[in-house]
Amino acid sequence: MQGLFVGLMTLDCIYQAQRPPQANEKLVAQAAMMVAGGPATNAAVAFAALGGQATVMASVGQHPVTALLREDMAHGGVILTDLTPARTDPPPVSSIVVSQAGERAVISRNAVGLQVEPRSIDALSHIDVVLLDGHQMALSRQIASMAKPLGIPVVVDAGSWKPGFDQVLSLATVVIASANFQPPDNSDALLYLQSLGIPYVAITQGEAPIVVSDRGQVRELAVPATDVVDTLGAGDIFHGAFCHGWAGDFLAALTQASQVASLSCGYFGTRAWIAHCDSLTISK
Secondary structure (H helix, E strand, O other), X not given: OEEEEEOXXXXXXXXXXXXXXXXXXXXXXXXEEEEEEOHHHHHHHHHHHOOOEEEEEEOOOOOOOHHHHHHHHHHOOEEEEEOOXXXXXXXXXXXXXXXXXXXXXXXXXXXXXXXXXXXXXXXXXXXXXXXXXXXXXXXXXXXXXXXXXXXXXXXXXXXXXXXXXXXXXXXXXXEEEEOOOOOOOOOOHHHHHHHOOOOEEEEEEOXXXXXXXXXXXXXXXXXXXXXXXXXXXXXXXXXXXXXXXXOOOHHHHHHHHHHHHHHHOOOOOOOHHHHHHHHOOOOO
16 A cells, blocks of 8 residues: 655654753753654654555755654655755754653744645655645645545545645545644534535544544544553554555544554654554554
């Protein structure tokens, strides 16, 4: 299965500590890691870890530190398509502190100043599923418009509302929103997404059941219980696992995604879970 993941790539500096530092305080981390991050990127890594062939389209450039991003993608078996290969500025950097309770504090620049315009694209050849994280809105709208008539499912990661989302959401096959997703008119998120004619909608709520709209039929789907070490990237991993499991059965794909995301929460960082994913019974 081949997936195309379009959106944000950051350099994530992740620290595990008893708690986030206070003002004018220095803490010694218990563990640390430096990896490529961002919603589309983490989803692509999860998709590849589960056996899929993943391509991520993101703005990277040629600043020296981007070598870390490229190496991390190669190590994870993810093909990188750089949207801004001539860019010399540093990539977006996220600094994350994960507490012993599994809570996190994050500061990041996201995709500020990294938006690209639509361009000639032939990236949909042999693609089975597309995921858009909303951080490259104009390009996402173009790719969704190309994918829909080809019958390629378009999955949208709606973690939070972003300007221009309305033009992308209406082209989606599946929208997976978080509890933080709030439509611009402050209406109910599920009703808003249903009103756009999206066939499949899921709203994740952390440890609480997922609210599911399967072609208009609403129900809840329980998520597996887990001993939480770190929830960083769990939503992104959920999306990647969903894309890998998607074969037209919405509930089956959501169930697989929940299993993988719950597994990831039991380990520090966004990669350690991969060494343990063989313990899951999932579709290949």
